[in-house]
Amino acid sequence: MGDPDQSDLGGEPRLRFRDDEPHEEPAVTLDAFFGQTNATAVRLESDEDARALIPHIGQLALVEVAFPTFRDGRGYSAARILREAGYTGELRAQGDVLVDQIPLMRRCGFDAFAPQADIDRKALDRALGRQPYASQKAADAAVPVWRRRHG
Amino acid sequence: MYRYDEYDQAAVDARVEEFRDQVNRRISGAMSEDQFKPLRLMNGLYLQLHAYMLRVAVPYGTLDGRQMHMLAHIARKYDKGYGHFTTRQNIQYNWIKLDQAADILAELATVExxxxxxxxxxxxxISSDQFAGAAADEVEDPRPWAELLRQWSTFHPEFSYLPRKFKIAVIGADQDRAAMRLHDIGLQLYRNDAGEVGFRLFAGGGMGRTPMIAPVIRDWLPKQDLLSYVEACLRVYNRHGRRDNIYKARIKILVHEIGAAEYARQVEEEWAHVKTLGLDPPAAEFERIAAFFAPPAYEAGVPDTVDLSDPDFRLWVDQNVSAHKQPGYAVVTISLKPREGIPGDASADQIDVMADLAERYAHNELRVTHAQNIVLPHTPKRDLYAIWQALDAAGLATPNLDLISDIIACPGLDYCALANARSIPLAQKIAGRFADLDRQRDLGEIKLKISGGINACGHHHAGHIGILGVDRKGEENYQLLFGGSGAEDASLAKIVGPGFSEDGVVDAIEKATDVYLANRTEGERFLDTYRRVGMAPFKEAIYG
Structure with missing residues (x-):
């Protein structure tokens, strides 16, 4: 996945684990997305239904999922739902995104982060490298331990 | 018993280092207390009234002598020489220093x-039946499935920030010794008409301020679909459970508000998709785990009779020893409810004694019960007398299992920041009032459960007699409830009437037992009589 790019775009620090060019079109709200046919970037609030986007994932290059507080875990399910539906564009967690939540978010399919506060990169690197194995299958490439055990 | 392989060990070792890192960032100020709190909680560390409390997991209540000795060591080295076994089959230490917490986790990791x-x-x-693998009425040992769920749920990336806590219980017998239907998800293994064993899945049970008994969500779930189905249950909850009010955030509120049928429909729809993702491990993994729970190497030809000529020993056998499925063997429950003790507490020395007995006599296995006692599940009857003598010498031979003094009590206001009233002194007063063992035995099975606060950690909703401590204008006040059960006849207790002082509630309980004695028919327990005659005669005796 390479070393994430932490360039400062739009005044927000951004962590990106993708090799393609960052998508420049601003994300529109879900309501606005359904009101215009050619948008390629959309923002999903934590109480909005990710499944509404499934018919349109082919045209999307960026989905930004809001984390109004790090305690609101709905975005983890939203990410998995989009990845399980075959979405391959940028999936960005925005808002109250913290060091110790990012490894879980990566496993749910997020590959970009726009935290509202600075992230300590060294602490993040330690957190991301911490667990050598995954106990369960999720939306990332990690091989669950039961598959390692039985091939 | 399950043993870790390199993958399991790597996970707990990495977790220790992760937590050490998190504590350091908290101490350095890089992380706020608000940010640190959920991280320390997910490592079992609470900030209580006087100190940090560390809750150590005993998965499905099963542990061996080596692990039990480690619990004693931690009590001695890092706490005040004792530990408290909990209603979640765990143990907690009440006097922990933050800067030592990671060291404790590192010590624990050395014994899996x-x-x-x-x-x-x-x-x-994950909680389970403390008699699993030993009970005569068991269809199948539920613990391999509990272990599978333990591994699946460990660091689950999607379900670490749920609306609220989530508790799962698995049982494999008709008799419910784990309060299964008072869990967020309850799973019962049973044999269907075709002779296959699978699960019945319940969801939406719980205690707290809005107690609910879990309804059936799926009557038959093939074993191999367990993880994907539970994943679907959790996903529906994570997406739609309420997050606007902490008191309405448990899954029981969701299931209650949309109805069990609608919740089941949403789960089925989700599962139709989730099942295609390959989340369920292959049969080889079930078999690998199940092999760890094979029955112990029972001795052949162990005598099935016990010399009961010592009357004190006989009392203990009558009360605290249960039938085992293997002839010549018995299940021993060690009461942690001595007359003047704290329910669920054990000293480091007592924990060592229990570990030694398990290693010496009982196939090196122990269980923690949700009623805060300890079980030696596989005990040759031949050795019962020697075990009883050793327990008696350690103050562990109280013959009161399931009697009125076998009280479940939460730590209450003596320790807990969330409590409204003390539970421990009340438990001691009740045990004192009914100190006479003949009287207790005459009263028979009475499950008395005390919570010092609305969170219901002492399971008062499920008590034949339940007590809830409340704060009334700055004074501790106790509400009395009757008619609850956490067993297979699950029911929720009802409030009798206006609350009482500490002494008043003890008097009221005594009056209630008099009503029971006057009204019972042959073989009826307190709970049965209450269910038959209703609240009125009790109320009249108490308030009349």
Whole structure:
């Protein structure tokens, strides 16, 4: 996945684990997305239904999922739902995104982060490298331990 | 018993280092207390009234002598020489220093133990039947499935920030010794008409301020679909459970508000998709785990009779020893409810004694019960007398299992920041009032449960007699409830009437037992009589 790019775009620090060019079109709200046919970037609030986007994932290059507080875990399910539906564009967690939540978010399919506060990169690197194995299958490439055990 | 392989060990070792890192960032100020709190909670560390409390996981209540000795060591080295066994089959230490917490986790990891997800809004320690693998009425040992769920739920990336905590219980017998239907998800293994064993899945049970008995969500679930189905249950909850009000955030509120049928419909729809993702391990993994739970190497030809000529021993056998499926063997329950003790507490020395007995006599296995006692599940009857003598010498031979003094009590206001009233002194007063063992035995099975606060950690809703401590204008006040049960006849207790002082509630309980004695028919327990005659005669005796 390479070393994430932490360039400062739009005044927000951004962590990106993708090799393609960052998508420049601003994300529109879900309501606005359904009101215009050619948008390629959309923002999903934590109480909005990710499944509404499934018919349109082919045209999307960026989905930004809001984390109004790090305690609101709905975005983890939203990410998995989009990845399980075959979405391959940028999936960005925005808002109250913290060091110790990012490894879980990566496993749910997020590959970009726009935290509202600075992230300590060294602490993040330690957190991301911490667990050598995954106990369960999720939306990332990690091989669950039961598959390692039985091939 | 399950043993870790390199993958399991790597996970707990990494977790220790992760937590050490998190504590350091908290101490350095890099992380706020608000940010740190859910992280420490997911490692079992609470901030209580006087100190930090560490809750150590005992997965499905099963542990061996080596692990039990480690619990004693931690009590001695890092606490005040004792530990408190909990209604979640765990143990907690009440006097922990933050800067030593990671060291404790490191010591636990050396004996395949941890404190992972013993708190926080995540999937908690999986609980089970303390007689699993030993009970005569068992269809199948539920613990391999509990272990599978433990591994699946560990660091689950999607379900670590749920609306609220999530508790799962698995049982494999008709008799419910684990209060299964008072869990967020309850799973019961049973044999269907075709002779196959699978699960019945319940969801939406719980205690707290809005107690609910879990309804059936799926009557038949093939074993191999367990993880994907539970994943679907959790996903529906994570997406739609309420997050606007902490008191309405448990899955029981969701299931209650949309109805069990609608919740089941949404789960089925989700599962139709989730099942295609390949989340369920292959049969080889079930078999690998199940092999660890094979029956112990029972001795052949162990005598099935016990010399009961010592009357004190006989009392203990009558009360605390249960039938085992293997001839010549018995299940021993060690009461942690001595006359003047604290329910569930054991000293480091007592924990060592229990560990030694398990190693010496009982196939090196122990269980923690949700009623805060300890079980030696596989005990040759031949050795019962020697075990009883050793327990008696350690103050562990109280013959009161399931009697009125076998009280479940939460730590209450003596320790807990969330409590409104003390539970421990009340438990001691009740045990004192009914100190006469003949009287207790005459009263028979009475499950008395005390919570010092609305969170219902002492399971008062499920008590034949329940007590809830409340704060009334700055004074401790106790509400009395009758008619609850956490067993297979699950029911929720009802409030009798206006609350009482500490002494007043003890008097009221005594009056209630008099009503029971005057009204019972042959073979009826307190609960049965209450159910038959109703609240009125009790109320009249207490308030009349």
């Amino acid at each position: 133990m941890h404190a992972i997800q013993t708190s926080g809004n995540c999937i908690r320690n």
